[in-house]
Amino acid sequence: MNENSQYLGPFYRFAIDQVGVGVHAIDKNGKTVLYNDQMRKIEGLHSTDVEDRSILEVFQFEKEESTLLHVLSTGKPVNRVKQTYWNNKGREITTINDTYPIFEQGQLIGAIEFARDITALERLVYQPLRRYNEPITLSSLTAVSETMRLVISKAKSAAQVRMPLLLIGEAGTGKDLIAEGIHHQLTPSNDQFISLFCHSSDPLLVNKFREELKNVSNSTIFCERIDLLSLELQKELLHILQTSTGKHNLFIASIGSDPIDLVASRSLSRDLYYYFASMTITVPPLRERKEDIVPFVEDYLRRLEDRHGQSKVTIDSKVQELLLSYDWPGNLKELELLLDETSTMLTMESTLTEDLLPVQFRYKLAVQDKSQVTASDFLLTSEKDLMPLDQYLREAETYYLQKAVEKFEGNITKAAEALGMSRQNLQYRLRKLRNARN
Numbered sequence: 001m002n003e004n005s006q007y008l009g010p011f012y013r014f015a016i017d018q019v020g021v022g023v024h025a026i027d028k029n030g031k032t033v034l035y036n037d038q039m040r041k042i043e044g045l046h047s048t049d050v051e052d053r054s055i056l057e058v059f060q061f062e063k064e065e066s067t068l069l070h071v072l073s074t075g076k077p078v079n080r081v082k083q084t085y086w087n088n089k090g091r092e093i094t095t096i097n098d099t100y101p102i103f104e105q106g107q108l109i110g111a112i113e114f115a116r117d118i119t120a121l122e123r124l125v126y127q128p129l130r131r132y133n134e135p136i137t138l139s140s141l142t143a144v145s146e147t148m149r150l151v152i153s154k155a156k157s158a159a160q161v162r163m164p165l166l167l168i169g170e171a172g173t174g175k176d177l178i179a180e181g182i183h184h185q186l187t188p189s190n191d192q193f194i195s196l197f198c199h200s201s202d203p204l205l206v207n208k209f210r211e212e213l214k215n216v217s218n219s220t221i222f223c224e225r226i227d228l229l230s231l232e233l234q235k236e237l238l239h240i241l242q243t244s245t246g247k248h249n250l251f252i253a254s255i256g257s258d259p260i261d262l263v264a265s266r267s268l269s270r271d272l273y274y275y276f277a278s279m280t281i282t283v284p285p286l287r288e289r290k291e292d293i294v295p296f297v298e299d300y301l302r303r304l305e306d307r308h309g310q311s312k313v314t315i316d317s318k319v320q321e322l323l324l325s326y327d328w329p330g331n332l333k334e335l336e337l338l339l340d341e342t343s344t345m346l347t348m349e350s351t352l353t354e355d356l357l358p359v360q361f362r363y364k365l366a367v368q369d370k371s372q373v374t375a376s377d378f379l380l381t382s383e384k385d386l387m388p389l390d391q392y393l394r395e396a397e398t399y400y401l402q403k404a405v406e407k408f409e410g411n412i413t414k415a416a417e418a419l420g421m422s423r424q425n426l427q428y429r430l431r432k433l434r435n436a437r438n
């Protein structure tokens, strides 16, 4: 380092921690030399976990799995790679990554990756009912199963009672839409529906909300995923809600899993929970109400017909069978994304057939089928059962990891925490084991 760059060092370090993008740089040996605050938030890791360690060691990647190492080996940039993560608070994060080689005097000395968090943007894009400009009423939601009809009927009662309400359910089950449906059900009606998107622990978010609320009355205010705010911000939020009285606002909140577990794991403030707990509605995951799958697809196709003047599309029976056989860990959001992808292929077709389903979905189905290993597969009952140790360990590992993931209902971050490994490591191992089985 020359004198000038030594002098500027602290300025650069400060600037790197203030920028809104995640920054991760490695030297030519693959060791992390830079890992900023934003990257730590995105990855859910501490800088001490990664600094001065090889990324192969931290993430247990194969060389070809890491874009940073790929760029280091080719000396060429890789741009606009989209990735979705679940961080250690169970928060879904989508990033766009750009990775560049770093040269000094013509020599390749390392690589640097920039990750932009585009989660909020992604959510705006994937709001189909909104993009069709339909008002979101309780009757515009797909609710054919008995459990979902019960949810709608409870939502109607909640609209009559007008008390703080808590919506409980996995991501993508439709809590957001139900909150808006309740708003449209109110008589007398409220003037506006406002969403507070709590997917960030930025204090500015709550401060802005406090300011906005001063001028808001007669409104429905939906605090979406309060369990993703830090406990400190949850306390501030509670204070704001408790002091905003006499303005005829209706407060609704949502959380991503059982409130008792969330309170026990210190992800949800007990007092904030009690504020909303006078009325709760649990929205079941799609795998527990599969009767809603085909009607949801039909509703989606009907909107497509109305919007593009497309002729009627029917769903092939094999496709129905496949859709019903899948577990939908991402619930209706995942189904909707599948339909978004499929619809681009549907312009000339009158039947939704298996070959129009995206390859990734067929892959997911195949993986699901192959992963139905049971504990008895590991019992040794006769010498005939003996298999090479490598194969046995691989199968045992697959079984154990899958059980851990199931226990945490598909939440990779929580499963990884319980298994004492990083989320990246668990995701990588699952992928590797799946590939080995195929």
Ligand SMILES: Nc1ncnc2c1ncn2[C@@H]1O[C@H](COP(=O)(O)OP(=O)(O)OP(=O)(O)O)[C@@H](O)[C@H]1O
Residues within 6 Å of the ligand: 126, 127, 128, 129, 140, 141, 142, 143, 169, 170, 171, 172, 173, 174, 175, 176, 177, 178, 224, 225, 254, 256, 332, 333, 336
């Ligand atoms: N019953 C339903 N009828 C029609 N569309 C639905 C229904 N449930 C969910 N969706 C669609 O699924 C997507 C996810 O729904 P939504 O955002 O309301 O889920 P959520 O439970 O609030 O998720 P998160 O916890 O991530 O905020 C939305 O794009 C929505 O249009």
